[in-house]
Amino acid sequence: MAFLLENGFRYPNQRMVFRKIRESGVVTRRQLMQQTDLSFQTVSNIVAELSDTALVLSDGLANQSAGKRAELLKVNPDGLYAVGVLLDRAGLEAVLIDLLGNCRIQQRMPFSSSHPDAVLRQMADITQRFLAEARVSPERFAGVGISTPGPIDFRTGAVSRPPNFPEWTFVPLQQRLGDMLGCPVTLFKDSHAAALAEIWALNNAVPSSFFYLYFSAGIGGALVVDRRVWTGFSGNAGEIGHVAVAPSPGCDCGRTGCLEAVWSLSRLASEAGVSVEEYAQSIAYGSESYLANWLQGIPWLARAVVDAANVIEPEALVIGGPQGQAVGPSLIAPLSEALQREGFVHNLRPMLVRAASAQNAAGIGAGLMRLNAALAPDIGLPATLGLDI
Numbered sequence: 001m002a003f004l005l006e007n008g009f010r011y012p013n014q015r016m017v018f019r020k021i022r023e024s025g026v027v028t029r030r031q032l033m034q035q036t037d038l039s040f041q042t043v044s045n046i047v048a049e050l051s052d053t054a055l056v057l058s059d060g061l062a063n064q065s066a067g068k069r070a071e072l073l074k075v076n077p078d079g080l081y082a083v084g085v086l087l088d089r090a091g092l093e094a095v096l097i098d099l100l101g102n103c104r105i106q107q108r109m110p111f112s113s114s115h116p117d118a119v120l121r122q123m124a125d126i127t128q129r130f131l132a133e134a135r136v137s138p139e140r141f142a143g144v145g146i147s148t149p150g151p152i153d154f155r156t157g158a159v160s161r162p163p164n165f166p167e168w169t170f171v172p173l174q175q176r177l178g179d180m181l182g183c184p185v186t187l188f189k190d191s192h193a194a195a196l197a198e199i200w201a202l203n204n205a206v207p208s209s210f211f212y213l214y215f216s217a218g219i220g221g222a223l224v225v226d227r228r229v230w231t232g233f234s235g236n237a238g239e240i241g242h243v244a245v246a247p248s249p250g251c252d253c254g255r256t257g258c259l260e261a262v263w264s265l266s267r268l269a270s271e272a273g274v275s276v277e278e279y280a281q282s283i284a285y286g287s288e289s290y291l292a293n294w295l296q297g298i299p300w301l302a303r304a305v306v307d308a309a310n311v312i313e314p315e316a317l318v319i320g321g322p323q324g325q326a327v328g329p330s331l332i333a334p335l336s337e338a339l340q341r342e343g344f345v346h347n348l349r350p351m352l353v354r355a356a357s358a359q360n361a362a363g364i365g366a367g368l369m370r371l372n373a374a375l376a377p378d379i380g381l382p383a384t385l386g387l388d389i
Contacts (some may be wrong), residue, residue: 015376016044018055019389021073022100023203028070047073052084055079055099057099070144075099081136082366083127086190087148087173088322089266090163090216090276092122093362096130097367101200103162103360105130116171124180133368137179142186142374146173146191149218157187163218163252164266188337188385191220191238192229192322193365194358196387199227200368201358207315207316211308213240213358215322215328217276219259219301223312228386237383243304257302263297265323280326301331302338309351310344320356328355354384 007164009015013036020035021027027035032043049055049123077098086093091110095103107126112118127144130136149162157174159165178185191214199206206227214220219241223230232236241260242253251261261267269279272290282290305317317335319328349376359365368387376388 008032008373008375012357013042014049015061015343015388016280017043018050018375019074019340021050021056021335022075022389026072026074028072030070030389032073047357053079065184076234077102078140079133080140080142080366080371081134081369082142082374083144083148084193084363084365084370085123085126085144085360086193086322086366087119087123087146087151087159088190090297092119092126093322093360093363094123094126094130095363095367096136097359097364097371099371101180101197101368101371103364104134106360106363116173116176117168120173120176120180123177127181132335141183143186143370144177144181145193145368145370146177146185147190147362147366148173148187149216149220150189150239151186152189152235153233154187154189157185159187163260174331184370184373186366188234188366188374189220189222190214190216191222191240191321192231192235192364192385193363193369194361195222195224195229195318195365196357196368196385197365197372198318198320198356198359200365201226201388207313207352209314210316210318211305211312211314212238212318213305214238214362215319215323216308217269220263220321221308223314225249228318230386231383231385233383240304240308243256245300263300265327268293268297276323277387280323281332284326293331294327295334298331298334299338302335302342305335306342307339310340313344316352316354318354320358320361323360324356325359332340 007270014035017372029043054076056073059072059074062072064106080099084095093108096105148159152159158172160170174185174187194214195212211224212222219237221240242258245259246257246262248256249261250256251258265276265279269276284292332353339351372387372389
């Protein structure tokens with residue numbers, strides 16, 4: 001299997017056949033021929049290569065009324081693994097995923113220290129522990145994907161001055177963790193990784209375009225078009241939390257009146273003297289005082305969302321992120337109403353507002369991109385991220 005880990009799929013048809021097998025669940029060679037417009041011999045040769053590397057397995061024989069029964073094919077979930085790590089303001093969330101994106105192991109932990117050296121050591125330790133626990137062999141390990149708040153530069157794999165990380169002036173996370181573990185490491189923005197996990201979870205049912213509204217301690221976003229995330233030049237596109245919605249107060253980014261500075265879980269939790277997780281759960285449980293303060297800020301959020309929707313006009317708005325499940329139900333109705341009332345195209349069609357399908361999305365999305373990088377490297381346009389497997 002070494003050639004796959006070193007160079008990925010050698011030509012586009014391999015990637016296309018693998019993807020069709022994954023999306024179909026189980027499929028025959030003849031069905032693959034019909035879906036790809038490749039010859040039966042070409043499909044058979046590619047399937048043989050994928051089977052030799054144990055990325056694809058037989059799933060028995062198809063039921064049919066006449067003729068020789070065709071072999072069913074499926075992706076081998078144990079064919080490749082990756083670790084995805086979300087670096088959040090509250091700590092680390094790590095997952096071990098298989099080749100189908102299934103979460104095999106998950107753990108969330110607070111920082112032992114927020115210093116970069118300590119955080120990197122925690123990432124390395126949890127990765128090694130996951131691999132030992134799941135007995136993943138080195139040749140079946142694609143590496144680690146990290147998702148973090150911005151600002152990042154995913155082309156150099158560095159994080160620079162993220163909010164609430166005062167010692168992180170410029171940290172080359174990708175290179176340093178790769179040196180510690182001796183494996184490939186990639187770095188992505190947290191909201192972008194979460195949006196990619198949503199694309200994967202929806203499979204063929206993904207909307208043509210959507211904006212992913214990402215709730216953690218702060219508020220982020222990601223624009224998806226044709227199953228790809230628009231990342232921007234350095235990897236920081238989608239920062240809806242830094243849209244100005246009020247004249248004050250000052251924001252960590254240096255501007256005034258940013259949505260995050262005016263209203264966010266971090267700000268509200270700090271005022272209440274509780275953690276972000278506790279505040280979000282209080283909203284979910286309907287705590288009157290916490291919910292009242294939360295609802296007061298929704299008009300600011302709606303203003304930012306309507307402005308973004310007027311500029312990009314996505315098909316849907318998806319609410320997710322580490323705290324999205326907790327706070328999402330309180331947002332769907334007011335955001336739907338604001339978009340219907342104030343959106344530029346409100347008289348043409350309503351924009352769908354819904355909760356995200358994928359859970360633990362930022363960690364899983366980072367792991368999926370690591371699998372993608374192992375099997376389909378250097379695919380895509382310079383300022384987009386997509387899953388090509």
